Structures are given as structure tokens and as C-alpha cells.
Amino acid sequence: xxxxxxxxxxxxxxxxxxxxxxxxxxxxxxxxxxxxxxxxxxxxxxxxxxxxxxxxxxxxxxxxxxxxxxxxxxxxxxxxxxxxxxxxxxxxxxxxxxxxxxxxxxxxxxxxxxxxxxxxxxxxxxxxxxxxxxxxxxxxxxxxxxxxxxxxxx
Amino acid sequence: xxxxxxxxxxxxxxxxxxxxxxxxxxxxxxxxxxxxxxxxxxxxxxxxxxxxxxxxxxxxxxxxxxxxxxxxxxxxxxxxxxxxxxxxxxxxxxxxxxxxxxxxxxxxxxxxxxxxxxxxxxxxxxxxxxxxxxxxxxxxxxxxxxxxxxxxxxxxxxxxxxxxxxxxxxxxxxxxxxxxxxxxxxxxxxxxxxxxxxxxxxxxxxxxxxxxxxxxxxxxxxxxxxxxxxxxxxxxxxxxxxxxxxxxxxxxxxxxxxxxxxxxxxxxxxxxxxxxxxxxxxxxxxxxxxxxxxxxxxxxxxxxxx
Numbered sequence: 001x002x003x004x005x006x007x008x009x010x011x012x013x014x015x016x017x018x019x020x021x022x023x024x025x026x027x028x029x030x031x032x033x034x035x036x037x038x039x040x041x042x043x044x045x046x047x048x049x050x051x052x053x054x055x056x057x058x059x060x061x062x063x064x065x066x067x068x069x070x071x072x073x074x075x076x077x078x079x080x081x082x083x084x085x086x087x088x089x090x091x092x093x094x095x096x097x098x099x100x101x102x103x104x105x106x107x108x109x110x111x112x113x114x115x116x117x118x119x120x121x122x123x124x125x126x127x128x129x130x131x132x133x134x135x136x137x138x139x140x141x142x143x144x145x146x147x148x149x150x151x152x153x154x
Numbered sequence: 155x156x157x158x159x160x161x162x163x164x165x166x167x168x169x170x171x172x173x174x175x176x177x178x179x180x181x182x183x184x185x186x187x188x189x190x191x192x193x194x195x196x197x198x199x200x201x202x203x204x205x206x207x208x209x210x211x212x213x214x215x216x217x218x219x220x221x222x223x224x225x226x227x228x229x230x231x232x233x234x235x236x237x238x239x240x241x242x243x244x245x246x247x248x249x250x251x252x253x254x255x256x257x258x259x260x261x262x263x264x265x266x267x268x269x270x271x272x273x274x275x276x277x278x279x280x281x282x283x284x285x286x287x288x289x290x291x292x293x294x295x296x297x298x299x300x301x302x303x304x305x306x307x308x309x310x311x312x313x314x315x316x317x318x319x320x321x322x323x324x325x326x327x328x329x330x331x332x333x334x335x336x337x338x339x340x341x342x343x344x345x346x347x348x349x350x351x352x353x354x355x356x357x358x359x360x361x362x363x364x365x366x367x368x369x370x371x372x373x374x375x376x377x378x379x380x381x382x383x384x385x386x387x388x389x390x391x392x393x394x395x396x397x398x399x400x401x402x403x404x405x406x407x408x409x410x411x412x413x414x415x416x417x418x419x420x421x422x423x424x425x426x427x428x429x430x431x432x433x434x435x436x437x438x439x440x441x442x443x444x445x446x447x448x449x450x451x452x453x454x455x456x457x458x459x460x
Binding site: 142 | 284
């Protein structure tokens with residue numbers, strides 16, 4: 001087998017997340033809580049990539065990402081592509097797209113935000129300007145980088 | 155007259171369009187010129203102050219009564235069911251059943267926006283934590299318009315604590331509608347936050363940073379002073395920088411005749427009392443304008459036409 005081929009079995013059913021920028025793969029595993037089930041997961045880190053030099057890749061068996069999960073993926077890996085696999089074939093392939101708003105997913109990092117004490121769904125508006133991606137809390141109106149965001153506890 | 159603010163929640167300055175800001179200012183100037191119209195006759199307004207703020211509360215309550223309205227409410231959360239653990243959402247659902255509008259101040263950021271989603275009547279934000287205090291900005295704009303005859307194309311110096319001061323953030327956001335040019339005068343540690351600068355960039359505004367007040371006085375139309383808090387610095391550092399951000403009367407020799415000095419008050423020592431007697435001082439009149447800006451806003455929120 002040529003040395004540049006990936007030695008990973010094809011999956012019958014599930015999701016392949018490809019073209020994740022190198023270094024983000026582990027974060028996405030955690031963020032999408034992919035390790036919480038017992039399905040087989042294959043992770044490739046620092047794989048050669050035509051476009052980016054290096055990339056990460058995640059294959060998850062028996063799991064199809066929801067649209068909401070694909071939106072969350074777009075925040076952390078905007079260049080990723082998602083392949084939905086059925087019967088060993090790519091049933092559907094799409095580039096993730098950044099949502100305009102995200103409801104009920106992120107905890108507001110501002111400890112004095114009203115959403116930290118009242119039981120309401122948080123809402124963040126995403127703004128992409130030349131300084132990069134910023135997330136603005138609909139309630140406290142503060143702006144945050146994605147690196148400081150964490151999930152709300154369900 | 156078309157009134158887009160009728161039944162609107164008044165939460166945050168970025169929610170206002172240029173025409174809506176202009177409408178509040180025009181209405182406030184008409185009320186100031188001819189007071190006494192009973193624009194809130196038969197209206198009841200709740201004044202809900204979950205944290206104390208004597209001047210904002212008195213100004214709102216005076217504004218309501220001056221227009222013939224009635225006020226119910228509380229001046230701190232000591233006697234409310236918030237102390238028993240009631241959520242703000244529940245409290246606002248209930249209070250909204252009693253009154254025509256709610257003026258509220260609350261120590262947490264985002265509280266007014268949240269209240270507006272649960273109240274059946276308009277919420278007017280009287281300050282939500284460190285976030286927004288829109289009526290302060292409306293009275294600032296009224297004072298600028300009144301002294302300069304326009305809001306367009308002015309050169310505005312914002313001085314002092316530009317990092318934590320919510321009044322300067324909101325004022326800068328509001329003035330993006332009016333093509334003003336800004337000079338920011340602050341210690342490096344208290345500079346204007348990046349997100350505000352990004353908003354100014356997006357709106358195509360021009361701005362400069364200056365190290366001292368003297369540099370900006372000769373070309374300023376408005377100098378908006380705020381206080382650099384001593385406790386944010388080492389004492390020796392504070393003594394070193396304080397002179398750059400304190401305005402004294404003799405510094406105003408180079409000022410243009412139309413310059414006016416504003417300050418959200420209370421001041422401590424950042425404007426020397428010798429400035430008070432110069433023609434440039436406008437901060438006490440500005441504080442008085444709070445009454446007219448709040449009357450105008452409440453009149454617009456509670457009447458289809460004013």
C-alpha cells in the first residue's frame with residue numbers, strides 16, 4: 001500500500017468530517033460529545049491536505065450529525081466538510097456554513113449576564129468581520145471570541 | 155405624525171435608527187420649549203429599581219408626573235419578591251398587568267432585554283448593569299444638538315475612562331449615525347474597547363487617539379468628560395497621569411467659541427470648578443435635559459402621535 005494512503009476501513013453508516021484545520025480535531029470530538037457513545041470513531045490528525053498543508057479528519061460510525069451540530073461545527077471548523085455515509089457510500093456531502101445565530105447552546109462567559117441566573121435559552125449572534133469571528137450575547141450585548149465559549153449544562 | 159417608537163421597548167442605543175434618535179431629540183426640544191402638555195394623562199408607569207439610583211429614578215418619576223402620569227414602584231429590591239427568589243421573568247409578567255409601561259434598573263447586564271420578552275407592556279431600560287443606559291445617551295444627544303444646532307459632522311472628544319464607561323460607548327455608537335469625528339483621550343489601560351472601534355470602522359467613522367486633553371481642545375466641538383478612577387491605578391502612576399485628564403479653565407483659551415463641555419455627572423475632580431463659570435460648561439444643563447429626554451421618550455412610547 002502506498003505510504004500516503006490512509007489505513008482506515010470504510011464505514012457502513014455514519015459521518016465523516018473532513019478538512020478540519022489541523023489542531024481542531026480533538027476539540028471537535030469533545031465539543032460534539034462524540035466520545036460519549038460506544039460507536040467506533042477514527043481520528044486522523046495532521047494528515048496531508050492539498051489545500052491547507054495539514055488537516056484533521058473524524059469518522060464516526062452510526063451517527064448522523066444534526067443540522068444544529070453541523071452549525072456548531074462551523075463555528076470551530078469553518079472550512080470542514082461533512083459526508084453522510086450510508087451503505088458504504090457518500091449519501092450527502094456539504095460544506096458547513098456559519099449560522100447567523102445560535103440558541104440554547106453556549107453559556108454566556110459574562111458572569112453578570114442575566115442568562116446566568118434566569119432560566120432562559122441563551123442566544124448569540126455571530127459576526128464575522130476582518131478581526132475574525134465574534135459572538136455577541138443577545139442579552140448582555142458583550143462580544144466574545146469563540147475560544148472562550150463553553151456549552152450550557154443541560 | 156408617524157411614530158415608530160409607539161409601544162416599543164427601549165433597551166439599547168444600537169436598536170435606534172438615525173430617524174428615531176432625531177425624533178426623540180425633536181420631541182424633547184418641543185417639550186422643553188412648551189412644557190405642561192398632559193401627554194401621559196391616565197397612564198400609570200411602574201418605576202422598578204432593583205438597585206438604587208437616586209438621580210435616574212427621580213428624573214424618570216419627575217418626567218412621568220410632569221406629563222400628568224402616575225407612578226408606582228420600588229427604589230431597591232429590599233422589599234420585593236426578588237429577595238424571595240422570584241425570577242425577573244415572572245416579576246415582569248405580573249407587573250406588566252398593572253401598568254402601561256415599566257421603567258427598570260437592574261444590576262445584571264441583559265436584564266432589560268429579558269424583561270421585555272416577558273412583559274406585555276413596553277420596558278424602558280434605566281440601566282442594566284455595565285451594559286446600556288439609553289436615556290443617558292438620549293440626553294447627551296439632546297445637549298449636543300441643542301448647543302451645536304446639529305449632530306452631523308461634529309468633532310467630539312471623549313475623555314477619561316473609555317474602557318469601563320458605558321456612557322461613552324453608547325454615545326459613540328449613537329453618533330455613528332451622524333458622521334462625527336472622534337478624539338479618544340484616555341490612559342492606555344482605559345482605552346476604548348476593541349469592539350467599539352470595530353463598530354466605528356464598520357460605520358466608516360474617523361477617530362484618533364490622543365494622550366492629553368490639550369491636544370484636542372483647539373478643534374473640539376464637544377468635550378465629553380468622564381472620570382479616571384484613582385483605584386484603577388498604583389498611586390504613583392495615578393499622580394503621574396492624572397493631569398492629562400483633568401480639565402481646568404485656563405486650558406480652554408484655545409477652544410473654539412462653540413465648544414461645550416459635557417459630563418454624565420457626578421464629577422469628582424476631573425472638571426475643576428473654575429470651568430463652571432466659563433461659557434463652555436454645559437454639564438448642569440445637560441443633567442437637566444435628562445428630564446426632557448425622558449419625557450420625550452415616555453411620551454413617544456405611550457402615544458401614537460405626539
